[in-house]
Every structure is written in structure tokens, then in C-alpha cells.
Amino acid sequence: MELRYDNYLDKVYAGWIGKCIGGAIGFMQENNKSVLHYTPDTAFPATIPANDDLDLQVLWLQELLEKKGSHFTERDVGEVFAKYNLLMAGEYSFAIRNIELGIAPPLSGSYNNSFWKHSMGCPIRSEIWGFVCPGDPSAAARYARLDGVIDHVSESIYGEQFYAAIEAMGFAESDLRRLIERALTEFVPAEAKLHRGLRQVLRSYDEGADWLTARTTLLRKFGSSDASDAVTNIGLTVMALLYGEGDYGKTMMLAVNCGYDTDCTAATAGAVLGVIGGMRAIPSWWLDKIGEDFVIGTVDIQRHSTKIVDLAKDTCAAGLSLARDGVIATRFSHVPPDVVPSLPLPREPGPVALDVRYDGLPSIGADETRTVTLSIVNRSDAAVSGSLKLDVAEALRADVSAARLTLEPEGRIELPITFSVRPNIRLLPQRNLVKASFAADGGDLAASLDFGLSGAARVKLIGPFWDDYDTAVFDENPYGEVTQKLNGIADPFAMFNSFVNLDRPYVEESDASFDQAEGEYVNLHEDRIDLRAFAGYEGPCCIYVVHDFVVPEERREAELFVGSNDEYRLWLNGEALLDNRSSRHYMPFNQFRLDVTYRKGANRIVAKLIRKGDRFDFSYLMRSPSLGFKWYVDLAHILQG
Numbered sequence: 001m002e003l004r005y006d007n008y009l010d011k012v013y014a015g016w017i018g019k020c021i022g023g024a025i026g027f028m029q030e031n032n033k034s035v036l037h038y039t040p041d042t043a044f045p046a047t048i049p050a051n052d053d054l055d056l057q058v059l060w061l062q063e064l065l066e067k068k069g070s071h072f073t074e075r076d077v078g079e080v081f082a083k084y085n086l087l088m089a090g091e092y093s094f095a096i097r098n099i100e101l102g103i104a105p106p107l108s109g110s111y112n113n114s115f116w117k118h119s120m121g122c123p124i125r126s127e128i129w130g131f132v133c134p135g136d137p138s139a140a141a142r143y144a145r146l147d148g149v150i151d152h153v154s155e156s157i158y159g160e161q162f163y164a165a166i167e168a169m170g171f172a173e174s175d176l177r178r179l180i181e182r183a184l185t186e187f188v189p190a191e192a193k194l195h196r197g198l199r200q201v202l203r204s205y206d207e208g209a210d211w212l213t214a215r216t217t218l219l220r221k222f223g224s225s226d227a228s229d230a231v232t233n234i235g236l237t238v239m240a241l242l243y244g245e246g247d248y249g250k251t252m253m254l255a256v257n258c259g260y261d262t263d264c265t266a267a268t269a270g271a272v273l274g275v276i277g278g279m280r281a282i283p284s285w286w287l288d289k290i291g292e293d294f295v296i297g298t299v300d301i302q303r304h305s306t307k308i309v310d311l312a313k314d315t316c317a318a319g320l321s322l323a324r325d326g327v328i329a330t331r332f333s334h335v336p337p338d339v340v341p342s343l344p345l346p347r348e349p350g351p352v353a354l355d356v357r358y359d360g361l362p363s364i365g366a367d368e369t370r371t372v373t374l375s376i377v378n379r380s381d382a383a384v385s386g387s388l389k390l391d392v393a394e395a396l397r398a399d400v401s402a403a404r405l406t407l408e409p410e411g412r413i414e415l416p417i418t419f420s421v422r423p424n425i426r427l428l429p430q431r432n433l434v435k436a437s438f439a440a441d442g443g444d445l446a447a448s449l450d451f452g453l454s455g456a457a458r459v460k461l462i463g464p465f466w467d468d469y470d471t472a473v474f475d476e477n478p479y480g481e482v483t484q485k486l487n488g489i490a491d492p493f494a495m496f497n498s499f500v501n502l503d504r505p506y507v508e509e510s511d512a513s514f515d516q517a518e519g520e521y522v523n524l525h526e527d528r529i530d531l532r533a534f535a536g537y538e539g540p541c542c543i544y545v546v547h548d549f550v551v552p553e554e555r556r557e558a559e560l561f562v563g564s565n566d567e568y569r570l571w572l573n574g575e576a577l578l579d580n581r582s583s584r585h586y587m588p589f590n591q592f593r594l595d596v597t598y599r600k601g602a603n604r605i606v607a608k609l610i611r612k613g614d615r616f617d618f619s620y621l622m623r624s625p626s627l628g629f630k631w632y633v634d635l636a637h638i639l640q641g
Helices: 005-025 050-068 074-084 090-100 128-132 137-148 155-170 174-185 191-205 209-222 230-244 247-256 262-277 285-291 308-324 481-489 493-495 510-518
Strands: 001-006 331-333 352-358 369-378 384-392 396-398 402-407 411-422 427-429 429-438 445-455 457-465 520-524 541-551 555-564 567-573 575-580 590-596 601-611 619-623 637-639
Touching: 001 005, 001 457, 001 601, 005 050, 005 128, 005 247, 005 262, 005 285, 005 308, 050 074, 050 128, 050 262, 050 308, 050 402, 074 090, 074 137, 090 262, 128 137, 128 155, 128 262, 128 308, 137 155, 137 174, 155 191, 155 230, 174 191, 174 230, 174 262, 174 457, 191 230, 191 520, 209 230, 230 262, 247 262, 247 285, 247 411, 308 331, 352 429, 369 384, 369 445, 384 396, 384 411, 396 429, 396 601, 402 411, 457 637, 481 601, 555 567, 555 575, 575 590, 601 619
Parallel strands: 001 331
Antiparallel strands: 352 369, 369 411, 384 402, 384 429, 396 411, 427 637, 429 445, 457 520, 457 541, 541 601, 541 637, 555 590, 555 619, 567 575, 567 601
């Protein structure tokens, strides 16, 4: 494909303008899942806000592409993300904690991130990849995957690839339907929920359903109560593009008025319209409303210019670099003499590379082992001999600490390493880092790799407990031996189920009694606690969870977030904090945020969990504003039992 530079710049500029417009008009009702009734006159906020949808892509341009060049890795993306992202929301916060624990992409997007792993955090970051890969959807999708795995899995990553492919192809193709069909066919697996959801949107449009009916059908068949769900929001964006039928204002307002993650849906719709139609496709009224500048506020960087046109020029300079480096096959013509590639030239990779693969979760607990496989790869055409060394976190030991290796030309060695928690230690830190290094003979360091194993919480489970009658109604068992036989069954429910009562102390609810009570010590590898593996009893019941941990310093203005699907009572250091008597859909902090003090040294959280349905879903998360609202990674779990 050949692309005139002036056409390239025009489309990129229009794409970024559209991204800014959509982010602004979707800002005020972000995550409102209702059908809305905004008009262009009422949609714009009084002040254009910063938006992570754009900020993170400016971050990728400045700290990833412009500093690392075109040949970066998913680990590079994760490092930049964890260092500069200020927005500790949803999946971002969990991915950053994983990366700080030494759990690099792609596991940073899946481990301990069950709720938000299919959310919108990565599809919103697609434009930069489409814009620097004009005419090459495969390259754009490859970059999108490197980006997406840092905080998501499958459906969300497919969505980012889908968007990036459309935006890359939009430089050569203006037919929206053809763009959607090709991106859907080539970059979203047919069995994926996203693929099936988008096919439903296309079917509704082709059958002549109005947009409200199409929206209802999409939500009923493929929707979610999570306003940030990727399948839902990508479906609504495609619906707005189809039903907008090329009309800029109509498309943008449909994207907003469909509700859900409105800044995301409208921003992507605006970007797609921009790259397809260029600046002439954006009415002057919209250009006047958005102005000439973008706002950065959710990433910790300073850009040399906040002019949208300068962002477009910088993006195009990156695109020229990818052509220079052979990443894309696009040929640029009529490039002005003062416009040059901006990215550093690719560096030759070292002769040896290291990588790690976990056997199971990237987490380890007391009395457990965890095996990881270290890959040592020779990328040269000559044999390489040298020494491998492992520096292991103090709480762990490994069955391999050093090894002599000889790598055949272009060969690979897969070395399993089994880790265990050292016996007789009192504390298991959350963060346990391991450094693997390979030095070729002659003393030169050939390669190194850092990775981590998260320390599992060691908790005491007391229970399960249950009642054969409703203790909230009866002081004693109403189902006596005589009445059951002589008078028939008084309560059929009691035959087939059991009862549980939050207000009944199944053990004396004090720290001393929790210490003395009979219980089982188990390792919890993730925040979301589902105790079905430990509570073999079926039916409503109660379990106490006792967690002792150490905080390195007193934290007075700290926060405790609680998520649950059922009733519970919570204590911190002997003080009763929460009494929850509602049942609802679980999310990591759907119940309460509490201001608490964690004392220096030992702390104890006790949760009395009530299960009335099929499962326990419960979590508690800790952070402090003074630490940038990041989840703690410096706790140590007290090992008992």
C-alpha cells in the first residue's frame, strides 16, 4: 500500500480529534447503563476533562514507542504501565499490583483479576496501534495483543485487536461494513462471545430492527451488569456506527445514548469515523466545541505539546519509523523534508534470552511447592556456554540455584525449577522476587530476568456451622422426635435445607476464642475467596476466616475495601467494623470502603462469612492514599498451623 503523507496526517488528526470529542461527550454519564437522551448541545461538559482512554495512548507513544522503538515486548508495556499510570481503577490496579509482585504480562492480566479481565481497559487503547500501522491490520493487531495482555484476557484482547485492525484498514478502505466484516473474521475467533455478539448486532441491523430493539437484543443475549464489560460496549459502539449511517452527529449521540461505558463507546466511534473520513468528515461545529488541545491527567508524563495536531504529527513520525524498520509494508510518498522517523533504531537483541513459564498460579503458600520452567534460548548461530545463577527471595528456596549450560546454535534449554517456602519461618511476604542471570564464559552477562511468586495468605478456617432450625425465629429446636412422627412434617423446608444466622455466635467471637477454636489452616492464593474447596458441607452455613499479617509501618489513613455476595461480619484487630445483611452480585468492592488504621507489626482481620446460596464470594483489599492508591504489595502473612 502507498499512502501520501498529507492523507496520512489528515486521517490521524481526524482520528485523534474524534477520540477527544467522544471522550468529552461521554464523560458525564460514564457507566450509566440506562438509555440516555443527550443532544449535542447538552452532552459536552463545561470543561474538557482528562480521559485515560487517550492518556494511556499518549503514554504508549512517548514512553514506549519513542523511547524503546518498534521492537518492544509485552514486558516493556507492563513496566511503562506500572510506572506512569496514575489511575488505580479496576483492572489497572490489579495488573499494576501483579507487575510489582514480579508477575509480568501475560499473567498480569489474568492472575487475581477474575472480575475485570473482560473489561474495556484495553479496547480503549487501540487507536495508537491502528494509527502507527496504516494499511497493516495484522501488525496493528499484534501490537494490540502486546498491550492487552497486561491487564486483560481473551474477549477484551480480541476487542482491542478488532478495533486496531479497523483503524489500520481505515487508511485504505472507507466502507464501514467491509471494515467490520474483515476485522471480525480475521481477528476475533468465531467461538468468542465477542464474535457472536457482534454478529447479532449486524443481524439486527440487516433485519431492519430499530436501534433500541437492537440494543435490547444485544443486552439480553450477550450483555452484562458490569458497565465496563467489553462485549457489551464494543457491541454498542458497532451498533452506533452502523445505525449512524455515516452521519457524524447521529453516530456520536447514539454511542452516548446507548449508555454503559459512554466515554469509551463514543471515543472509539469518533476515532473510527475520523480515520475513515478524515478532517472533512467532522462538521465544524464539533471541531469548535472540542478545541485544539488535549488534556493529560491520568498518567504521570509531560508532553512537549498539548495540541492535538502535534499529537497527530508525532504519531505519524512513529508510523514512518515502523515502515523504516520493516514492521509494516506501507510506503509513504510526498513526505516533507522536515518530517523524519522519530523512533530509535531497533537494537540487536543479545545472543541469549530468558523467559519463565509458571506451572499453575504464580503464587506459593506454606507447605506447598511451585514449579516454574525457565527457558534459556540461544539466538545466535554459534554455541554458547556459560553459568546460570538464581538469586532467590529470602522466604523461598529452589531446587536449582546454579547450573552450567551449553546452548547449541539457535538452541533452547527448558529448565524446571521447583520452589518451596522455607520451613520454620514465621512470615511469608506478598512479594518474593527471583533474579535469574546467565553469564557466558568470559564473564560477560548475557541475559537476566526478574520474576516473582506471590506469597499466599495463610488463614485459619473455623467451621462450617449450620442450624437445623431457624434460630432467628425459635429459641429451641421445634422439630422434636415425637412431633415429627405423630404430627407429620412441620416444615418441609427443614428436610431439604438448613439455616444460618449472622447474629448467632457459633464460637465466642473474640481473638482469644478464635485462637483456641478448632480449625484448619489453608492457603488463599487470590483475593476472591470461594470456600467451596474447604467447606464440603452442602447448604447454608457459616465459616470464620482468621487472617494474621504484618504491616511494615503504621498506616493511619488507610482504606479497606470489601466485596461480597452474601452476609458477613468483619473485625479488624478486635474491633467490629461491618455488619452486612444483604446479598448481591459479587464484585471486588461492591459493599463498603472503610477508613481504617493498620498498626505497625501484627494485624488481624476476621470475617464471619454466611453462605445462603451456592458459594462464598468474599474479598478484602487494602491500600493507602499516601501510596498512590495502589493495593499493598508489602504485607507479610503470619504462618501458623
